[in-house]
Amino acid sequence: MSAAQAGTTERFMAMKGGGYYSKATTGAKDVIDRATPLILDALDRMAPADDGSTFTMADMGCADGGTSIDMVRTVLARIREKVPSRSLQMVYTDLPKNDFSQVFQNIHGQSDLNGYADDISNLYVYASATSFHKPMFPPGSLNLGFSATASHYISEVPTEIPDHVHMVGASGAARAAFEEQGAKDWRSMLVNRARELAPGGRLALFNFGIDEEGRYLGHTGGVSMFDTFNALWQGLCEDEVITGREYRATNFPQCYRTVEQFIRPFEDPSDPVHQAGLRIDHVETRVVPCPFATDFKQHRDPVRFAKSYIPTLRSWSEATFAKGLSADRPIEERQAIIDSFYGNYESLVADSPDGHAMDYVHCYLIARKEG
Amino acid sequence: MSAAQAGTTERFMAMKGGGYYSKATTGAKDVIDRATPLILDALDRMAPADDGSTFTMADMGCADGGTSIDMVRTVLARIREKVPSRSLQMVYTDLPKNDFSQVFQNIHGQSDLNGYADDISNLYVYASATSFHKPMFPPGSLNLGFSATASHYISEVPTEIPDHVHMVGASGAARAAFEEQGAKDWRSMLVNRARELAPGGRLALFNFGIDEEGRYLGHTGGVSMFDTFNALWQGLCEDEVITGREYRATNFPQCYRTVEQFIRPFEDPSDPVHQAGLRIDHVETRVVPCPFATDFKQHRDPVRFAKSYIPTLRSWSEATFAKGLSADRPIEERQAIIDSFYGNYESLVADSPDGHAMDYVHCYLIARKEG
Numbered sequence: 189m190s191a192a193q194a195g196t197t198e199r200f201m202a203m204k205g206g207g208y209y210s211k212a213t214t215g216a217k218d219v220i221d222r223a224t225p226l227i228l229d230a231l232d233r234m235a236p237a238d239d240g241s242t243f244t245m246a247d248m249g250c251a252d253g254g255t256s257i258d259m260v261r262t263v264l265a266r267i268r269e270k271v272p273s274r275s276l277q278m279v280y281t282d283l284p285k286n287d288f289s290q291v292f293q294n295i296h297g298q299s300d301l302n303g304y305a306d307d308i309s310n311l312y313v314y315a316s317a318t319s320f321h322k323p324m325f326p327p328g329s330l331n332l333g334f335s336a337t338a339s340h341y342i343s344e345v346p347t348e349i350p351d352h353v354h355m356v357g358a359s360g361a362a363r364a365a366f367e368e369q370g371a372k373d374w375r376s377m378l379v380n381r382a383r384e385l386a387p388g389g390r391l392a393l394f395n396f397g398i399d400e401e402g403r404y405l406g407h408t409g410g411v412s413m414f415d416t417f418n419a420l421w422q423g424l425c426e427d428e429v430i431t432g433r434e435y436r437a438t439n440f441p442q443c444y445r446t447v448e449q450f451i452r453p454f455e456d457p458s459d460p461v462h463q464a465g466l467r468i469d470h471v472e473t474r475v476v477p478c479p480f481a482t483d484f485k486q487h488r489d490p491v492r493f494a495k496s497y498i499p500t501l502r503s504w505s506e507a508t509f510a511k512g513l514s515a516d517r518p519i520e521e522r523q524a525i526i527d528s529f530y531g532n533y534e535s536l537v538a539d540s541p542d543g544h545a546m547d548y549v550h551c552y553l554i555a556r557k558e559g
Numbered sequence: 560m561s562a563a564q565a566g567t568t569e570r571f572m573a574m575k576g577g578g579y580y581s582k583a584t585t586g587a588k589d590v591i592d593r594a595t596p597l598i599l600d601a602l603d604r605m606a607p608a609d610d611g612s613t614f615t616m617a618d619m620g621c622a623d624g625g626t627s628i629d630m631v632r633t634v635l636a637r638i639r640e641k642v643p644s645r646s647l648q649m650v651y652t653d654l655p656k657n658d659f660s661q662v663f664q665n666i667h668g669q670s671d672l673n674g675y676a677d678d679i680s681n682l683y684v685y686a687s688a689t690s691f692h693k694p695m696f697p698p699g700s701l702n703l704g705f706s707a708t709a710s711h712y713i714s715e716v717p718t719e720i721p722d723h724v725h726m727v728g729a730s731g732a733a734r735a736a737f738e739e740q741g742a743k744d745w746r747s748m749l750v751n752r753a754r755e756l757a758p759g760g761r762l763a764l765f766n767f768g769i770d771e772e773g774r775y776l777g778h779t780g781g782v783s784m785f786d787t788f789n790a791l792w793q794g795l796c797e798d799e800v801i802t803g804r805e806y807r808a809t810n811f812p813q814c815y816r817t818v819e820q821f822i823r824p825f826e827d828p829s830d831p832v833h834q835a836g837l838r839i840d841h842v843e844t845r846v847v848p849c850p851f852a853t854d855f856k857q858h859r860d861p862v863r864f865a866k867s868y869i870p871t872l873r874s875w876s877e878a879t880f881a882k883g884l885s886a887d888r889p890i891e892e893r894q895a896i897i898d899s900f901y902g903n904y905e906s907l908v909a910d911s912p913d914g915h916a917m918d919y920v921h922c923y924l925i926a927r928k929e930g
Contacts, residue, residue: 242697242700275697275698275700277697279685284660284663284664284667284669285660285664285669286660287660288659288660288663288686289655289656289657289658289659289660289688292655292659292686292688293655293656295688296655296688296689298655298656305689310694310697312687312689312694312695312696312697313687313688313689314650314685314686314687315659315663315685315686315687315688316683316684316685316686317660317663317667317684317686318667318676318683318684323681323683324683325683326613326646326648326681326683327646329613329646
């Protein structure tokens with residue numbers, strides 16, 4: 189679900205008690221579950237040899253491993269069928285502060301989720317806390333790398349955005365700086381994976397992006413989610429609840445890339461990614477509808493919609509708004525500001541629910557290592 | 560440090576705040592640091608080929624990875640020197656509830672400890688939450704397996720001990736049942752590792768045991784620690800603070816093995832361990848003095864000694880005493896009983912400090928896989 193902020197998010201979730209996180213990420217799980225056939229097709233094209241060597245799959249930026257758990261079970265079962273002689277390694281990666289104990293409890297069947305570790309023979313599950321911008325695996329040892337909804341996190345915020353909280357609302361030099369950082373991080377991630385992939389190995393990378401019609405997360409024709417975040421945060425500034433300094437310091441450490449930006453490093457013969465032998469097998473964009481807005485179409489209860497919808501936004505955005513506030517404020521004061529901010533968003537949706545939806549817009553990319 | 564109970568212990572520690580655990584485990588770190596030459600010698604005998612393949616080392620039952628961190632750094636640096644062409648994998652294992660995030664923060668230099676992850680080239684650090692009584696690695700892929708102060712935890716308590724809290728104080732059928740469970744678990748751990756070791760691979764297993772003079776942890780000539788635990792717990796029963804049912808239900812899920820019991824599976828030609836090709840390179844016992852009792856010899860302040868000494872006992876024993884109490888008691892009541900129990904131990908030491916010492920008695924075993 190995330191990379192740079194997974195630990196923080198997880199800890200916020202932990203404070204809110206079990207189940208909150210997985211409910212808030214229903215949509216993210218839908219994204220992965222519905223794209224499972226793309227990975228199975230990639231596996232068919234890969235046609236791994238049943239040669240007794242170890243086959244390694246990875247989920248990079250896994251958070252608690254919950255959103256991918258059914259996909260991974262399905263894919264590992266297919267690999268087990270195809271190459272019965274090979275040991276399987278499944279490696280979950282995220283940053284050190286991530287709750288890896290929860291990952292293992294989920295996979296080993298010690299939580300509410302349907303863990304698969306004991307159901308697939310000759311399978312070994314591991315975790316890694318190495319950033320995916322660095323070497324994570326021995327050269328040539330990765331067979332199938334998966335990552336969903338993680339690479340939009342950039343390794344540093346390159347500049348402040350003067351008039352928005354997210355780069356999708358930025359223009360001029362600020363927009364260019366975020367896009368440049370986004371390109372740099374995307375390239376470093378891919379070059380490292382190219383070194384680690386076995387010849388014929390595949391990457392399945394499902395990332396937040398901007399589609400051919402300019403749509404992106406929460407911006408698919410109705411009320412734009414990031415513009416709403418920005419307007420409400422700016423409103424707190426105008427009401428002098430937060431300072432101008434705090435408003436400007438609040439920037440999601442994210443870059444949403446266009447399809448063209450995603451594929452350029454693979455296609456430009458002078459790019460290190462192309463030169464390292466990575467090629468595109470398949471690329472497409474999809475919109476996966478917001479499950480809470482979909483429910484609302486049935487129940488038509490604005491208060492219920494607002495109550496169920498805001499937590500899914502809060503689950504991944506809270507850390508960014510909290511970080512924007514001055515560290516000089518007592519923690520209780522910061523918490524109160526954050527609570528009122530999401531309270532305002534909830535009131536807005538309850539008062540005027542139509543058009544609100546955190547539809548997911550992903551770019552689905554399957555790449556292969558030439559060999 | 561532990562296996563079956565590491566998670567629980569870690570959480571108790573977390574509740575007590577950072578630093579508590581590592582202070583309480585100074586002695587356990589001494590045990591490993593002082594035995595590092597045994598592992599370096601084993602590595603010399605192994606003489607791994609510089610053949611470009613991946614070299615895998617593991618710390619099995621790692622808890623937070625803190626007690627072994629300097630040994631692992633030293634050993635990995637030596638391996639890096641010996642086989643510059645090989646990728647190194649370091650795998651930390653414990654049960655799913657263990658705090659693996661803390662392991663990664665320690666190793667990746669995000670804590671007070673001196674992490675080594677960035678200091679050794681072509682090194683990949685992973686975690687596993689598979690029990691060491693099950694397959695943890697692909698067959699033939701483990702080169703150097705290390706485990707300290709973990710295998711005394713047995714996978715189940717075979718029976719109640721009527722008149723003691725630990726099998727070292729048990730006799731007759733109860734003693735035999737614990738020894739049988741201990742033998743079964745030791746064998747299953749070894750048979751699994753034999754399958755996973757590469758030919759010529761080594762195991763370095765440093766475990767609590769009973770030495771040739773009958774000494775064991777906290778029982779080296781002075782006041783016996785487990786007898787004190789038992790007397791104080793029995794005292795609470797006599798004072799009707801706990802019930803007879805609770806007294807009898809309190810049994811450390813541990814087996815301390817004699818040297819003879821440790822080595823028998825390797826030497827008996829009919830044993831599955833011997834048949835799987837595991838042989839002993841080296842075996843010895845050592846007593847490592849209790850650092851708190853050593854300090855006391857200098858400062859001679861009984862209250863200060865008692866205050867520093869009890870936490871190291873409590874760090875690993877609390878979970879067992881807490882588990883012995885009836886689940887029908889409110890949690891606050893259970894906590895109060897446990898607090899008074901350790902309070903009694905502290906008063907006893909403060910009033911009559913001489914002879915108290917949790918000296919470590921370990922059996923140090925280096926084994927190789929024939930190949």
